[in-house]
Amino acid sequence: MEIIMDIGTTVLSQLQKPTLSFLIGGMMLAALGSKFEIPPPVYKFIVILLLLKVGLGAGMSVRDADLIALAVPAVAAAVAGVAIVALGTRTLARLNGVSKMDGMATAGLFGAVSASTLAAAMAMLDADGIAYEGFIGALYPFMDIAALVTAVVLGRMSAERATAQGTNASGTVTMGGGAGGPGLNMNSELVRGILVDTLRSPAISALLLGLALGIFAKPDSVYESFYDPLFRGLLSILMLIMGMEAWSRLSELRKVAHAYVLYGLTAPLIHGLIGFGLGLVAHHLTGFSAGGVILLAVMAASSSDISGPPTMRAALPEANPSAYVGSSTGLGTPVAILSIPLWVWLANLVIGI
Structure with missing residues (x-):
């Protein structure tokens, strides 16, 4: 009972914070x-600014970071992912x-990362x-690209197998191939195309640009005078937009199976536990901080709201956007x-903060 009260108190206090209240x-x-x-x-301008801020901060920290850590x-x-x-x-x-x-x-x-959720957790x-x-x-x-590439490759391979089975039934084989055959070449080209498209997406591009500038340039002054002071204000507006968008999207779930409702409600918690568990492994191996474990769990619990949808629309056009x-x-x-309070x-x- 005490544990439940403790969780409830933590959740209530966090709900009163600007991030969740907006x-x-x-x-x-x-x-x-x-x-x-x-x-x-x-909205797009705010997202780009937030991602540049996160990338710049990460890049400046990577300059002095232990590569093993x-x-x-x-x-x-x-x-x-x-x-x-x-x-x-x-x-x-x-x-x-x-x-x-x-x-x-x-x-x-759901395997990819929501930049806004990560930014909210950091705040x-x-x-x-x-x-x-x-x-x-x-x-x-790392998590975003790994998840998107895995999902699209599995999806395209499933589509190829279905097509191959259909053509085999009519007596003609036009897809697939053995090791080293056309099917393997098609899959390698598919993976390469997905990687390029993902890296060129606005979200990943902004993040990687900020990361590169943070590592190889000296953006400390502009970071401290512009990006850092604006961060929380812009994040509150982004949370407001996301709340309105989330409510409007709920109507789309009526068009698809109820399984998506169950998945949408439970998957973030299960995925967060996966991220938390892997974070604990990193904690014991390298001294990864409790805050880092929390943020890894948040990334795993989140679902892509920027880079993922356009990637899926382009790479898996057969999939129904109302569903995913x-x-x-x-x-x-x-x-x-x-x-996040959980x-x-x-x-x-488990660790102690």
């Missing part, structure tokens, strides 16, 4: 049918009423005085953000 405020505005609107160009969490992030997609293809993609392609696209989005830890490694932002691409975007933005993102409490219980 998210809930946005959902309330949308639920009440408010005409309040922030133009899409402003960075390498272990980076591997953990990539493993988490692949594991989440693999779990989704074994669960959601096999449920009745869920097409395999829709399930894989959804698993890909909450800063407000609570919980320390974490400055290079955390550099872990974003609706379950991700409509349910996954709010659950991931609202679960990871804080768990880290305090």
